[in-house]
Amino acid sequence: MHRIAVLVLDDFATLDLGVPGQVFRVAESGGERLYSVRTCSPGGLPVRSSAGYSVLPDHGLELLDSADTVIVPGIHSGPPFTEGTLAAPVRDALREAAGHARIVSICTGAFVLAAAGLLDGRPATTHWRNCARFAALYPKVRLDPDVLFVDDGDLLTSAGVAAGLDLCLHLVRRDHGSAVANSTARRCVMPPWREGGQAQYIERPVPGSPESSTAATRSWMLERLGEPLDLAALAGHARMSVRTFTRRFREETGLSPAQWLIGQRVEHARHLLETTDLGVEQVARGAGFGSAVSLRQHLHAAVGVTPLAYRQTFRVLSRTGRAARG
Incomplete structure (x- = not known):
């Protein structure tokens, strides 16, 4: 079972803390849970939320030593984090965890990762309202202020609030494929897929009529x-x-209609590659790409592999029920 440690700090954002426990807790395959989610804080001490109440995590920073993934929810400015500085025990624990675990932030949790020096020279994002402050504090980070989330392999960051749901669901899909991710999304009553490159700030999210x-x-x-x-x-x-x-x-x-349509077709092609024995040409036609060449180009642009390599990877996952960290 993949071990997730959620590191919560004072003045944390309440939804950001709840998202990992909700998404990963319900992810399962064949009736078996795929993740364990535990929460920690410096010294295992109570931490206060931005909503005016406290939580008492069950673990201290030592939980990070055995984690496969470490998630840092968003926080507001306050100890142990204050405008670009991070308490040494938290900084050192994160740096050590980065040597063996996948490191993830939700919303302004990216400030914590940057303060620990983990994002220098790496692409990242955070809530669009905080991007100017982030860029001023951490000029070495390759900040993208527009996207929902950034997957840089062993370091992943998301934009604000609901984008944390998208990132966690993306991790389930990356670990176990779209069938498990779609089932998880249904359990959470949320859309099964939003592309990481989708714009954070949508001018007119709710139509007038x-x-x-x-x-x-x-x-x-x-x-x-x-x-x-x-x-x-x-x-x-x-x-x-x-x-x-x-x-x-x-x-x-x-997104433009063409960008949105391509994204949906790639997602459908991934589902067909994972769950059927259709040939690549048939998958390409079924997903609307017309030819295997077109499918290969779009799938490689989206996930960096060919259709056959993608199918082989996720057939291995379906047989073993596990994914390698990465």
């Missing part, structure tokens, strides 16, 4: 991923001009 939304057309697109879908057809389904449809689609999703 159902008639002005592109949601119905997005559902229509999902039912027809294997069919040719051009922009004129999408705009026609939404009963909008191409220009209006494109603008509203981006306002509501943070």
Whole structure:
């Protein structure tokens, strides 16, 4: 069972602390839980939330010594973290854990990782409202202020609040494949997939009226991923001009229609590769890419591997029930 340690510090963000326990606790395969989630604090002492109540973790910093993944929820400025400095015991424990564990932050937890020196020269993100302060404090970090989360292998960071759900679900998918991740998402009553590169700040997340939304057309697109879908057809389904449809689609999703459609097709192709014996050409046609060459290009851009390598990896996971850390 993959061991997750959640390091909670004073003035922590309440939702950020709850997200890992909720997502990873319900992730299972064949009725068996895949993760254990435990919480720690410096000295195992009570820590106060930003909402005005305290929690009492069961463990001290020694929990990080045996963790496979360490997650740091968002915090506000306060001891042991104060504008760019981090208490030595926390800093040293994180640095030591980075030698054997995957390190993850949610929201402003990225400030903690940066203060520990773990993000120098690495890509990262945090809540868009805190990006200017983060960049001033940590100029060595390659900050991307726009995305939902950044996966840099053994170091992962997410944007604010709900983006922590996206990142945790991404980790389940990375560890155990889309079937387990989709099942976990259903248990959490959340969308099964949002691309990490999706915009953090969406100008118009809630349409003024159902008639002005592109949601119905997005559902229509999902039912027809294997069919040719051009922009004129999408705009026609939404009963909008191409220009209006494109603008509203981006306002509501943070992506252009083409970017969103490619992402959904890649996700569907991944699901087919993991759960069926269809040939790569058949998977490509079923996902709407038309050819194995096109599928190969888009899958490699998304996850860095070919369709056959992806299938082999996740067939191994399905047989062993485990994923290698990485």
